[in-house]
Amino acid sequence: MITTAHLRDKFAVVTGASHGIGAAIAERLAASGVHLVLVARDAGGLDEAAARLSRRHGVTVRALPADLATAEAPTRLAERLADEGIEVEMLVNNAGVSTRGPVVDGDPARFRSLINLNVNALTELTALLVPAMVARGHGAVVNIASTGGYTPAPYLAVYAATKAYVVSFTQALWAETQGTGVRVVAVSPGPTKTPMNPRGTRSSEAVATTVLRALSGNGPAVIDGRANALAALLFGRLLPTRLSLAVARRMLS
Numbered sequence: 491m492i493t494t495a496h497l498r499d500k501f502a503v504v505t506g507a508s509h510g511i512g513a514a515i516a517e518r519l520a521a522s523g524v525h526l527v528l529v530a531r532d533a534g535g536l537d538e539a540a541a542r543l544s545r546r547h548g549v550t551v552r553a554l555p556a557d558l559a560t561a562e563a564p565t566r567l568a569e570r571l572a573d574e575g576i577e578v579e580m581l582v583n584n585a586g587v588s589t590r591g592p593v594v595d596g597d598p599a600r601f602r603s604l605i606n607l608n609v610n611a612l613t614e615l616t617a618l619l620v621p622a623m624v625a626r627g628h629g630a631v632v633n634i635a636s637t638g639g640y641t642p643a644p645y646l647a648v649y650a651a652t653k654a655y656v657v658s659f660t661q662a663l664w665a666e667t668q669g670t671g672v673r674v675v676a677v678s679p680g681p682t683k684t685p686m687n688p689r690g691t692r693s694s695e696a697v698a699t700t701v702l703r704a705l706s707g708n709g710p711a712v713i714d715g716r717a718n719a720l721a722a723l724l725f726g727r728l729l730p731t732r733l734s735l736a737v738a739r740r741m742l743s
């Protein structure tokens with residue numbers, strides 16, 4: 491169990507922090523006195539966010555622009571953090587992209603890039619930064635998954651499969667890190683109003699609240715919002731797969 495009091499005056503790395511859910515998580519952490527490293531591709535947007543958070547909350551905020559979908563980016567980011575002497579107390583793997591449409595019409599290169607970001611960058615950053623947390627005996631990793639990770643999603647097939655990976659990987663890491671003092675948890679938003687999903691119904695701020703609450707819990711995975719949790723239970727566990735797929739196909743087509 492970790493509270494923001496444990497994180498105060500320490501550094502959290504938040505990927506995808508320039509807008510949407512990542513920006514809301516960064517805001518909440520800064521308001522709790524946590525120093526930040528913000529990562530996203532848009533250097534200008536990151537600089538603006540860093541200046542705003544630092545001014546508003548009096549914390550140190552570093553903006554480290556990176557395209558995490560490229561193969562070398564996670565290692566470079568870890569090296570940069572080490573060079574700057576930044577000890578990472580918390581990693582929030584939030585950066586993610588989605589693609590919609592039938593697989594037969596999809597662009598394989600776009601799928602590769604999506605998997606690179608949603609799966610490879612998240613895995614590599616975790617593997618690069620968690621060993622030091624385990625060695626110190628404290629730290630936290632929050633991996634942002636999705637309710638789409640609990641059930642296959644026609645027309646969001648690749649995206650949902652990457653999020654199923656995030657849930658599975660994070661739950662396994664949670665088990666491996668029991669007793670180390672490191673808190674590992676997957677947080678799954680459902681439809682949330684952000685640039686990725688303008689028609690989403692939950693707010694990024696609500697998801698950020700769930701992230702902070704998940705930190706102070708003990709379980710391996712948390713779903714944001716009661717209705718989303720019920721839907722994930724229904725489609726992912728209770729309904730037979732064929733029925734769940736048929737309903738999802740109708741809803742998402």
Ligand SMILES: NC(=O)c1ccc[n+]([C@@H]2O[C@H](COP(=O)([O-])OP(=O)(O)OC[C@H]3O[C@@H](n4cnc5c(N)ncnc54)[C@H](OP(=O)(O)O)[C@@H]3O)[C@@H](O)[C@H]2O)c1
Pocket residue numbers: 505506507508509510511512529530531532533535556557558559560584585586587588607634635636637678679680681682683684685686687690
């Ligand atoms: N919104 C939803 O309904 C919803 C539902 C379930 C799960 N989620 C998950 O929540 C997370 C955040 O989603 P969101 O809705 O807040 O998305 P968003 O508003 O589109 O924000 C995505 C963030 O990721 C960054 N990003 C995108 N590609 C990147 C790359 N190649 N390298 C580094 N950073 C990159 C973006 O900044 P740049 O463009 O500047 O790089 C931005 O800061 C994602 O993992 C998403 O899958 C969202």
